[in-house]
Amino acid sequence: xxxDSEHKERVRERVLIEAAKAVRVEGTHGIGVAxxxxxxxxxxxxxxxxxxxxxxxxxxTISRMADEARGRFAVLTKGLPPLEALRAYVTxxxxxxxxxxxxxxxxxxxxxxxxxxxxxVTRERFGHGVSALRSALAAQLEALGLSxxxxxxxxxxxxxxxxxxxxxxMADREExxxxxxxxxxxxxxxxxxxxxxxxx
Numbered sequence: 001x002x003x004d005s006e007h008k009e010r011v012r013e014r015v016l017i018e019a020a021k022a023v024r025v026e027g028t029h030g031i032g033v034a035x036x037x038x039x040x041x042x043x044x045x046x047x048x049x050x051x052x053x054x055x056x057x058x059x060x061t062i063s064r065m066a067d068e069a070r071g072r073f074a075v076l077t078k079g080l081p082p083l084e085a086l087r088a089y090v091t092x093x094x095x096x097x098x099x100x101x102x103x104x105x106x107x108x109x110x111x112x113x114x115x116x117x118x119x120x121v122t123r124e125r126f127g128h129g130v131s132a133l134r135s136a137l138a139a140q141l142e143a144l145g146l147s148x149x150x151x152x153x154x155x156x157x158x159x160x161x162x163x164x165x166x167x168x169x170m171a172d173r174e175e176x177x178x179x180x181x182x183x184x185x186x187x188x189x190x191x192x193x194x195x196x197x198x199x200x
Contacts, residue, residue, distance in 0.1 A: 008049070008050070011040075011042065011046075011050065012050045012051075012060075014040040014041070014042070015036060015037065015040045015042065015047075015050060015051075015057070016060055016061055016064045017040070017064075018036045018037075018039040018040045019031050019036050019057055019058075019060075019061040019064075020061050020064055020065050020068070021039075021103065022035070022036055023061055023062075023065065023107070023110070023111075024065075024102050024103060024107070024110065025102055027110070027114055028058050028061075028062075028111070028114050028118065028122075029114075031054065031057060031058060031061065033047055033054055033057070036057070055119055055121075055122070058118070058122055059119075059121050059122050059125055062107070062111065062122060062125045062126060062129070063125050063128075065107040065111075065129075066107065066125065066128060066129035066132060068104070068107075069105070069106050069107060069108075069129065069132075069133065070132055070136070072104070072105070072106075073089060073133070073136050076088050076089050076092055077089055077140070082140040082141075082143040082144045083144060083193060085140050086137070086140050086141070086144075086191060086193060087188075087193060087195075089137075090160075090184060090187055090188060090191075090193075091184070093106065093160050093164070093184075094160070094163070094164070094180040094181070094183060094184035094187075095180075096177060096180070098164070099164060099167050099168055099176065099180065106133070106160075106161070106164070107129065108126075108129055108130060108133065108157075108161045109161050109162075109164040109165035109168060110165075110168075111126055111129075112126075112161055112162075112165055113165065130157060130161075133157050134150070134153045134154055134157050135153075137153040137156055137157065138150045138152075138153035141153055141191060144191075144192075146191065146192060152190060152191060155190060156187050156190060156191065159183055159186060159187055159190075160183070160187065163179060163180060163183035164180075166179060167179050167180050
C-alpha cells in the first residue's frame with residue numbers, strides 16, 4: 001500500500017515522540033531502534049523508511065526536543081510583557097516540577113553531559129537549542145532596555161542549565177531545592193528583575 005507524504009510525516013512524528021521519551025528517561029543511549037518502533041506501534045523493518053540510521057534518529061529527536069522547549073517558552077510567555085514573561089519562564093525553569101519532570105521541559109540539562117560524546121551533527125543540534133534559548137531570553141531583555149542583553153542571556157542560560165543538571169543529580173531533595181532557589185535569585189538579580197512583584 002502506498003501512503004501520502006502526510007501519512008509518512010505523521011508516522012515519523014510518532015517515532016520521534018517515543019524516541020524523545022526514551023532520551024528523557026535514559027539519555028541518548030536509551031534509544032533502541034526496536035523498542036522505540038514497538039512503542040510507536042510499528043515494526044522494526046519500517047524504520048529505514050523514515051530514518052537513514054540510528055544516528056539520524058538521535059539528531060531528529062534532539063531537534064524535536066528543542067522545538068518542544070521553544071514551544072513551552074512561547075506558551076509560558078504568551079501575551080505577557082517582557083518583565084512578566086521573564087519572571088514566568090525563570091520561575092518555571094527553577095521549579096521542583098520542572099526538576100522532577102521526565103516527560104517535558106528543557107532538554108539542555110539532560111543533554112549537556114552527553115553532547116561531548118555525540119557526533120558533530122548532533123552537537124550542532126544541541127548548540128542550536130542553546131542558541132534558541134539564549135536568543136529568546138535576549139529578546140525579552142532587550143525589550144526591557146537592558147544593556148548587553150545577549151551577554152546577560154548567555155550567562156543566564158549557563159546558570160539555568162548547570163543548576164538544573166546539578167539539582168536533578170542530587171539525592172537530597174531539600175538541598176536540591178535550595179540550590180534551585182539560590183540560582184533563581186541569582187538569575188533574577190543578573191537580569192535586574194525583582195524575584196517577586198513589588199506591591200509598593
